[in-house]
Amino acid sequence: MTRNGPILRVEGLETRFFTEEGQVNAVHGVDMEIDDGEVFGVVGESGSGKSVTALSLLGLLESPGRVTGGEIWYRSAELADSVAEETPTAVDGDYVNLLGLPDRVRRTLRGTHFSMIFQDPMSSFNPSLTVGEQIAEAVEAQQRARSNPRSVASRTQGYGLSQYLMSFVSSSRKYVSEESRDRAVELLEMVGIPDPVLRAEEYPHEYSGGMLQRAMVAQALAGEPNVLIADEPTTALDVTIQAQVLDLLDEIQAETGMTILIITHNLGVVARMCDRVGVMYAGEIVERGALADVFDSPVHPYTQGLLGSVPDLGGSSGRLQPIAGNVPSLLDHEMPDRCYFADRCPKAMEACLRKPPELPVDGAAGHTAKCYLAEEPFDESTALPDGYFEGGSTDAADPADASGAAEVASDGGESE
Amino acid sequence: MSQYQFLIRRGLQGLLVVWGVVTLVFLLRFMTPGSPVDFVAPLDASPELRAQIARNLGLDQPIYVQYAQYLGGLIQGDMGYSYIRGRPASGIIVSRIPATLELAVAATVVAIICSIPLGVLSATRRHQPTDYAATTFSLVGISTPNFWLGIMLIMVVSVGLGILPTSRRPIGLIPAIELLIFQFETVGIRAWIAHMILPAVTLGTYFTAMIVRLTRSGMLDQLGQPYVEAARAKGLPETLVTYKHALRNTMIPIITVLGLQLGSLIGGAVITEFVFNWPGLGTLIIDAIRVRDWPIIQGALIVIGIGFVVINIVVDALYARLNPRVSLE
Known part of the structure; x- marks a missing residue:
């Protein structure tokens, strides 16, 4: 097995659930690269698509969920050899696109190449x-x-x-x-x-x-x-036990050099375990980079908000700062054509009413964020007024947005 | 608690239940109008003859004496004499047990073999044609009355097509097997099977339909559990996930229902037995009720009660075996 390149490269992963209420875009356009032997953390609120990402990696999604787009490239020369004949399109050098493999081959990868630790041990046995x-x-x-x-x-x-x-x-x-x-x-x-x-x-x-x-x-x-996916491995446990389980994962990682993908909403777990981290919001990775970069100098206001909502034992910096509002609906027809975080963002600008720039797919070590603030500093003059998104949006100055809102409203009227 | 202690304790509880059944069944006779003497005595019998008959049957004694005598007899396996046939009731009843048991067990086995795979398929192929077929079958099966199905089967299969025989079978299972083993003669067993098919289908249809439903909903519930996902995540083939993991937990409630149903089949086969003129307890009870042959009615009801109790104990023991979270307490 060659030592170059990441062990896992996820490109534009899209997972949708086709429910009766409509199409739910649980994961849309997740890009990440995980290096061999590193501990990568995916962090985000509940409902941000973290677990669905993990299940998509393993091919364990159940109806009505389906991976609808993207590629998951996994580096294994051995696997590439064995599937090259049957599915040549899914092989590229040492890399295999897992989404191009038939289900029965993917099943053989579970446990042997990828395995998973679930949140609640009591119900997972x-x-x-x-x-x-x-x-x-x-x-x-x-x-x-x-x-x-x-x-x-x-x-x-x-x-x-x-x-x-x-x-x-x-x-x-x-x-x-x-x-x-x-x-x-x-x-x-x-x-x-x-x-x-x-x-x-x-x-x-x-x-x-x-x-x-x-x-x-x-x-x-x-x-x-080769890759261990831990989905909220400590959430169901007592605090003292949590530390023990994390220690155990640490030891195992040190011993075997296994790649670990930790999925959690607990920033403490990320800080303790991970080399690199990706922050997920509304089915996207909004910020990604080395642990120290992301935690010490977060760019995306969502990451800043997440970090601001953690109690600090050392300094008493006053009240905790919760992020206002709720996780947005992921129903396809309810998702706005703008930055998904803009309505909760304290630094929302006019630019945020357009789709923010995509993260570069590679640039594994780099620290990037899916936010206009990554490119230019916060500009007070274009800031959106408070309450911009609270129903008053049709009266707002931006005519494009107003028509968009009207469309949504008329859609709702027809379906009733 | 060890398995033996459990069995002993449940056995004692069961005895108490059987005693209750005996008492109720005994009192039944005093709660129904009409005296057995009316049926036994000739129509023009003189009062003296009637008194004589009552005395012979022990009906002139006070109720508590009769009760004590009956209980005392039961302990020795004596259920009294059939008023009509003049033979010991116990002998008549025991001779009818195999036919009823064979029918009940055959219906249950057929039901289990058909229903559980059908229920599993229905759950794993939810909202597909297999599922619709299975749920339709189970709806129809549950709503079809036994006696109607039996009569229809006789009309179509026996009378119409002339494939299978309709009524009283010539041979029981044990004699048929004896014939097969000692004389290499398959006539007996073939006749047995031919006579068994229609009654077993009639009796088993409702049962099958119900278990299909239970299995389907149980499987759907279990397949949604996190441990199923975990089993898939460790690379188990889907067949194993379904049959080893999910079905095992689905079986726990089904076993309970199976047991209760088997118990009710022993007693509740009355109508089916009657339709097919099956020489079992059900037919015996109906015949006995017509002529108020109380020793037979009482004895048969008690035997059915005992069967029910025994099956329940077996089910409880099995339940603890299947479900490790239940200890035998």
């Missing part, structure tokens, strides 16, 4: 199977995917329904092999679970939240993945 068995199952699935890529083409991947039915009838007929079980115990030990042999035989409800999150990390490591 099957309540009626032992933790050990679930980890062993992951081990087994991934061994099969590795050793015999052909077998994964079958629906059951060589497991066989009869074997499953037998496991129902007789408890001595275990569904997974002894070797996988041993490996599961080993993995549990690796993530610091005491008495792993005993704990492997226990059910998820017998674990504490922190222990179970460790077990989930063990499960994610079963296939020795």
Whole structure:
């Protein structure tokens, strides 16, 4: 595997949900590059499209969600070789466009190349199977995917329904092999679970939240993945336990050199773990750069707002500054043709009524923001008046905007 | 609590329930108008003869004495003598149990085999033709009365097409199997199957339809759970995600319903048995009610009650096995 270039390059990723209320643009035009062995953080409010981005990467979106555009280039010479014949269009050198692969190939990548840690460990384990068995199952699935890529083409991947039915009838007929079980115990030990042999035989409800999150990390490591996606890995945990789980991820990253993508709304987690960070708002990455750059000199007013809403233990700088307003609707017909943050932005200018400049796709190390302020300083004279977006927009000076608003209103009238 | 303690405790509870059933069934006779003597005695019987008959049947005793005698008899397996046939009721009832059990089990097995895969398909192919077909079937199945379906099947399949026999079967399962094993003769088992199909379909249709619904909604619920997504994220094939992970949790409530239904099939097959003239408990009860043959009615009801209790204990034990969050307490 060559050492040049990022391990993951996401270009213009678009994910939409086709719901009864209309098309929801959960992710539109996300660009990012993640280097091999780095910890990349995606941070944003709930509803900003972080988790959907993660699910899109893994190909786990469920109907009515669908990736409608963009490319996800993943660097793996081994994978590029194996799929070059079948889908030559999805291969470019060592890079493979995951979105160009058939579903069954993408499935074999889960666990082996990419794995995922979920937010709530209690509901992310099957309540009626032992933790050990679930980890062993992951081990087994991934061994099969590795050793015999052909077998994964079958629906059951060589497991066989009869074997499953037998496991129902007789408890001595275990569904997974002894070797996988041993490996599961080993993995549990690796993530610091005491008495792993005993704990492997226990059910998820017998674990504490922190222990179970460790077990989930063990499960994610079963296939020795190259990229670990952690979706809010600590949100459901107590503060003290959170630190332990983060320590664990840190250790594992140091040991294996794995690339980690952390998705969180918690800036503390980002500050502690990440090398680089992307800030998401309304389905876009609005600011991206090295951790220190983004945190010390945020450009986008949204990032500034996020950072301003975190209590500072050191200095007492007075009251916290919440960001006014709410996350905008992501319904396609309700999304304005302007900067999506303008209506909440304390520094909104007339220029913000147009689409802000796109982020450059590459420029991995650079610090960029999807905001006019990145190019020019805040100009008081063009600032939009307070309350500009609060219903009074039709009376505003800008005629283009007024007609746009009227259109929206008439659309609503017709549909009623 | 160990499994044995659990079984013993549930067994004792079950005994209490059976005692309640016995008492109710016993009192039933005193709550219904008309004396059995009316049916047993000739129409022109003299008062002396009627008194004699009542004395012979033990009906002249006070109610508590009759109750004590009945309970005492039951403990020894004696359910009294059939008023009409003059033979021990217990023998008549026991001889009818296999036919009813065979029908109930056959209907249940057919229902399980058909309904669970259908429900799973319906859930995994939601809003596709398979799903619409399955939900339509289950709606029709639930709304079709048993007796009507039975009569229609007889009219179309037996009378119209002449494919399958209609009524009283010539041989039970056990004799048929004996015939097969000891004489390599398949006539018995073939006759058994031919006679079983229509009643089992009749009895199983409602049951199948209901479980299709339960499975579908249960699966849809489970497939939305985060652990399903997690199972997919670790690279499991979809078949395994569906059948191993989601179905396992869906089965927990279904097992309960299955058990209750099997219990009610044993008792509730009365109409189906009657339509097909099936030599089981249901037909026996109806025949006995016509002539107020109380020992038979009481005995058969008690046997059905015991069946219900036993099935419930089995279901509870199975439930704890399937669902580790429930301990046997």
